[in-house]
Amino acid sequence: MDMNVLSEKLGLSSLAEPLLIQILLVVLASALISIVAQFLLRHAEKIVRLTRHNWDDALIQAAKRPLPVTIWLLGMAFAVSLVGRETGAVIFDAVRPVRNVGVVICLGWFLIRFVHHATDNIVATRKAKGEEVDLTTIDALSKLARLTVIIIATLLTMQVLDFSISGVLAAGGIGGIAIGFAAKDLLANFFGGLTVYMDRPFSVGDWIRSPDKEIEGTVEYISWRHTRIRAFNKNPIYVPNALFTTIVVENPSRMTNRRIKETIGIRYEDIGVLGAIVTDVKDMLQCHPEIDATQTLIVNFNTFGPSSLDFFIYTFTKTREWACYHEVKQDVLLKVADIIGRHGAQIAFPTRTVHLEAAVPA
Numbered sequence: 001m002d003m004n005v006l007s008e009k010l011g012l013s014s015l016a017e018p019l020l021i022q023i024l025l026v027v028l029a030s031a032l033i034s035i036v037a038q039f040l041l042r043h044a045e046k047i048v049r050l051t052r053h054n055w056d057d058a059l060i061q062a063a064k065r066p067l068p069v070t071i072w073l074l075g076m077a078f079a080v081s082l083v084g085r086e087t088g089a090v091i092f093d094a095v096r097p098v099r100n101v102g103v104v105i106c107l108g109w110f111l112i113r114f115v116h117h118a119t120d121n122i123v124a125t126r127k128a129k130g131e132e133v134d135l136t137t138i139d140a141l142s143k144l145a146r147l148t149v150i151i152i153a154t155l156l157t158m159q160v161l162d163f164s165i166s167g168v169l170a171a172g173g174i175g176g177i178a179i180g181f182a183a184k185d186l187l188a189n190f191f192g193g194l195t196v197y198m199d200r201p202f203s204v205g206d207w208i209r210s211p212d213k214e215i216e217g218t219v220e221y222i223s224w225r226h227t228r229i230r231a232f233n234k235n236p237i238y239v240p241n242a243l244f245t246t247i248v249v250e251n252p253s254r255m256t257n258r259r260i261k262e263t264i265g266i267r268y269e270d271i272g273v274l275g276a277i278v279t280d281v282k283d284m285l286q287c288h289p290e291i292d293a294t295q296t297l298i299v300n301f302n303t304f305g306p307s308s309l310d311f312f313i314y315t316f317t318k319t320r321e322w323a324c325y326h327e328v329k330q331d332v333l334l335k336v337a338d339i340i341g342r343h344g345a346q347i348a349f350p351t352r353t354v355h356l357e358a359a360v361p362a
Contacts, residue, residue, distance in 0.1 A: 265308025
């Protein structure tokens with residue numbers, strides 16, 4: 001069928017046959033370039049996997065989707081501009097700004113994907129090497145980079161659409177004062193989150209608690225507004241970040257050792273073997289494989305109790321793990337009980353002795 005006849009049937013008689021051929025060629029060229037680009041990306045992905053760097057992998061992964069979309073966007077914009085040039089319709093004047101906005105969006109999309117993949121690759125590589133990963137700092141930098149990309153892309157889009165950026169920034173400066181008063185809590189939480197990211201009193205995965213508030217659990221997520229903490233009963237606790245600037249936060253996850261602090265009493269009639277018991281208990285702790293002898297280690301007779309002779313144990317375990325700590329503490333206490341038994345003594349319990357005076361004869 002002749003192209004002119006087809007144009008008349010479609011109501012496009014004003015379009016000449018060469019124009020339709022040009023549009024078809026543009027579409028075919030866009031498809032071909034897109035296919036070649038995807039093929040080259042797949043080939044490049046295989047090559048960069050052999051390198052030791054994380055950035056080239058993230059670059060290829062980030063370009064997989066935005067690049068074909070950009071190619072098709074440019075191709076279709078060019079094809080539509082050909083039609084606009086032929087017809088002279090005013091509506092086709094919007095092709096150029098729409099194309100430019102689309103390119104800016106695709107560029108921003110690419111950069112956001114690049115930040116995301118680069119972050120994932122860095123974390124995965126360090127974990128594979130057995131290195132410690134500061135997820136809090138990496139997450140903060142990732143969020144800051146993505147926010148920067150969004151702001152720059154928004155400003156570029158406004159510039160493309162012929163909005164005055166200087167006017168927008170001036171209006172934003174004036175409006176920012178009013179917004180600051182209206183959203184002071186939101187800003188307080190933002191700067192509280194910034195403080196957490198910079199000072200790093202805790203990280204994701206840490207066990208924290210506050211003596212000022214009823215807050216205790218494992219940190220699961222830190223955002224710019226709040227921190228999510230998983231309590232030990234598995235309930236989530238959402239804490240506004242501004243609160244962390246006004247309360248005391250303990251971080252038991254960063255302790256170097258766990259402490260065993262116990263007071264044990266024996267009967268008063270066992271005072272003759274008390275010194276030997278204390279010495280043996282101290283020797284046992286110094287030789288115990290799970291007790292850190294480099295830390296403070298004290299075993300001493302402490303006080304004459306109401307119904308017992310009390311000596312105390314003050315020492316630290318090597319492990320910081322909660323469950324393992326209790327296993328070590330149990331072993332230590334059983335060994336102490338065994339030492340007391342070997343000396344023929346007994347652990348005291350509360351007793352009361354009643355002295356009765358002899359009856360006076362009448």
